[in-house]
Amino acid sequence: MVTEVRIGSLVMKNPVTTGSGTFGYGEEISEFYPLNVLGAVTVKGTSLLPREGNPYQRTCETPSGVLNAIGLQNPGFEVVKDVKIPFLQKQNVPIIINIIGSTVEEYEELAERFDSLPVDAIEINVSCPNVKAGCMAFGTTVEGINSVVTSVRKKTKKPIITKLSPNVTSISEMAIAAEKAGSDAVSLVNTFLGTVIDAKKRAFVLANKTGGLSGPCIKPIALRMVWEVYKAVKIPIIGQGGIMTGEDAIEFIMAGATAVSVGTGNLVNPMCAYNVVREVEEFMAAEGIDNINDIIGCVS
Numbered sequence: 001m002v003t004e005v006r007i008g009s010l011v012m013k014n015p016v017t018t019g020s021g022t023f024g025y026g027e028e029i030s031e032f033y034p035l036n037v038l039g040a041v042t043v044k045g046t047s048l049l050p051r052e053g054n055p056y057q058r059t060c061e062t063p064s065g066v067l068n069a070i071g072l073q074n075p076g077f078e079v080v081k082d083v084k085i086p087f088l089q090k091q092n093v094p095i096i097i098n099i100i101g102s103t104v105e106e107y108e109e110l111a112e113r114f115d116s117l118p119v120d121a122i123e124i125n126v127s128c129p130n131v132k133a134g135c136m137a138f139g140t141t142v143e144g145i146n147s148v149v150t151s152v153r154k155k156t157k158k159p160i161i162t163k164l165s166p167n168v169t170s171i172s173e174m175a176i177a178a179e180k181a182g183s184d185a186v187s188l189v190n191t192f193l194g195t196v197i198d199a200k201k202r203a204f205v206l207a208n209k210t211g212g213l214s215g216p217c218i219k220p221i222a223l224r225m226v227w228e229v230y231k232a233v234k235i236p237i238i239g240q241g242g243i244m245t246g247e248d249a250i251e252f253i254m255a256g257a258t259a260v261s262v263g264t265g266n267l268v269n270p271m272c273a274y275n276v277v278r279e280v281e282e283f284m285a286a287e288g289i290d291n292i293n294d295i296i297g298c299v300s
């Protein structure tokens, strides 16, 4: 049975990676299972300098989902380079770094710095809805995506994955812009901008007022978006949004994703991504699928 997939020059032994920001740098989850069971680990968004994130309350459960406004809390480039990457290297699993910036120059600088480090791919986050400057501001216009991806492309030969926002009228247009600017792949979707109100307090639940919605409640929309993007671009897609089981992952692959990532599922059950890997294999065996690549986009 062949489960190996390719995202540019990144070879994944199976199609399952982790949603940035839902898996830390793998330290905690590595106490539950060896990380090299996964096709790759995608780590929390990294900025040049450490960020404290937004004030609390930053997360809230919703029916079949989570609303978060973490605000890209992370230890910054130096700690990721000196502590997090060496840890992940020892786990012998491909590493996908996720980069964030408030300006095009910050993305460029990060791409240049990571280019010389032992990471396997760079995911450009132009889709976080929870910060005031940069990020989703770039990812919701063709011009913004074009300027960030073109600049990052000049600074690295590593595979670039552009992480798209679903908070747009046409996600296909954004995917086409990423492809034209030199992205090797796109990942979608990041979270949907939403809010939760406490009626008795007559107040927003999150200190940030709004947050990004994720989990099973977004899956049907994410699936539809993956299918639309599959029809619009030739580069591979990493599908995400509410994947909790192997069959969820298979649905994304059938819609057109080459690989998938498990995000909120890790917060519900630390074994979730591991289970998805096993359940994809079980589904393939039960359905007589010899090669996972044969079913990419098969519903189209």
Ligand SMILES: Cc1cc2nc3c(=O)[nH]c(=O)nc-3n(C[C@H](O)[C@H](O)[C@H](O)COP(=O)(O)O)c2cc1C
Residues within 6 Å of the ligand: 018, 019, 020, 021, 022, 044, 045, 066, 068, 070, 072, 098, 125, 128, 163, 189, 190, 191, 213, 214, 215, 216, 218, 240, 241, 242, 243, 261, 262, 263, 264, 265
């Ligand atoms: C708590 C939390 C933190 C997140 N942080 C990031 C991040 O730093 N960078 C990023 O690109 N996406 C981030 N995301 C988005 C996820 O990676 C994923 O795209 C999204 O949650 C949809 O997938 P899911 O429904 O499987 O969680 C975060 C999501 C959650 C729930």
